[in-house]
Amino acid sequence: MTLNFFYFLSFLAILAAVMVVVSRNPVHSVLYLIITFFCIAGHYVLLNAQFLAVVHIIVYAGAIMVLFLYVIMLLNLNKESEPHKSTLLKIMATVCGGLLMIVVIGSLKGTEQMVEAHTATGDISLVKNLGKVMFSDFLIPFEVTSVLLLAAMVGAVMLGKSEHNNS
Amino acid sequence: MINSVPIDYYLWLSSILFGIGVVGVLYRRNGIIIFMCIELMLNAVNLLLVAFSAYLDDPAGQVFVFFIMAVAAAEVAVGLAILVVMYRGIRTIDINVLNRLKW
Numbered sequence: 001m002t003l004n005f006f007y008f009l010s011f012l013a014i015l016a017a018v019m020v021v022v023s024r025n026p027v028h029s030v031l032y033l034i035i036t037f038f039c040i041a042g043h044y045v046l047l048n049a050q051f052l053a054v055v056h057i058i059v060y061a062g063a064i065m066v067l068f069l070y071v072i073m074l075l076n077l078n079k080e081s082e083p084h085k086s087t088l089l090k091i092m093a094t095v096c097g098g099l100l101m102i103v104v105i106g107s108l109k110g111t112e113q114m115v116e117a118h119t120a121t122g123d124i125s126l127v128k129n130l131g132k133v134m135f136s137d138f139l140i141p142f143e144v145t146s147v148l149l150l151a152a153m154v155g156a157v158m159l160g161k162s163e164h165n166n167s
Numbered sequence: 168m169i170n171s172v173p174i175d176y177y178l179w180l181s182s183i184l185f186g187i188g189v190v191g192v193l194y195r196r197n198g199i200i201i202f203m204c205i206e207l208m209l210n211a212v213n214l215l216l217v218a219f220s221a222y223l224d225d226p227a228g229q230v231f232v233f234f235i236m237a238v239a240a241a242e243v244a245v246g247l248a249i250l251v252v253m254y255r256g257i258r259t260i261d262i263n264v265l266n267r268l269k270w
Binding site for chain 1: 171172173174175176177178179180181182183184185186187188189190191193194195197199200202203204206207210213214215217218219220221222223224225226227229230232233234236237238239240241242243244245247248249250251252254260
């Protein structure tokens with residue numbers, strides 16, 4: 001049952017990810033990327049990380065994708081104006097991506113034995129346990145993250161401000 | 168329930184998603200789609216982190232995913248602001264035009 005869900009979600013995620021790359025219209029790419037994000041959230045639920053699944057949907061599908069859609073709408077880019085790249089470049093990009101995939105898989109291949117030694121109980125991803133870890137072991141990174149978000153917000157506002165107001 | 172899917176399968180899925188993201192960055196010229204492919208790569212890494220943290224019973228991996236999400240949000244906000252500024256200057260977001268770093 002879980003395995004069937006896994007196959008279904010994986011197939012949908014990979015299909016939508018390929019469609020993100022190959023579709024000509026940026027709006028279609030954004031919509032396919034939202035499908036991919038929902039599939040990944042489904043994977044989080046399968047992995048018993050419900051809280052992360054909810055946060056993932058809120059942050060990615062709710063915030064980041066809306067930002068993408070707004071920028072596409074503001075710049076009026078929903079037309080298919082991108083010229084074709086040469087076939088050689090496409091083949092080279094695909095070969096590079098495939099080689100990188102093989103390298104990643106090869107470098108992580110020995111980890112099954114490490115995992116098999118453990119018996120997972122499955123209750124680490126509850127909000128209670130995650131919150132305990134985040135606010136004890138990872139307290140300083142958490143605070144630094146807030147500074148990072150503030151800096152990003154200031155930077156985005158500064159960059160987005162029209163230059164006519166300065167002079 | 169949790170160990171019914173072998174960890175290899177998550178390894179394969181994450182690697183394939185990461186590879187698709189790399190292909191997208193190399194192959195597209197639209198700046199916004201390149202950002203989307205970067206998001207795709209970040210999500211592949213997040214998925215593998217959550218898988219390993221669930222299989223090894225280590226909550227630190229899932230806390231890291233939070234931080235990666237925050238960094239991704241900051242990166243997208245600043246990156247899209249840069250794209251908007253660039254579009255204001257040269258009326259295109261084709262990255263092949265950006266080989267001079269000035270306009």
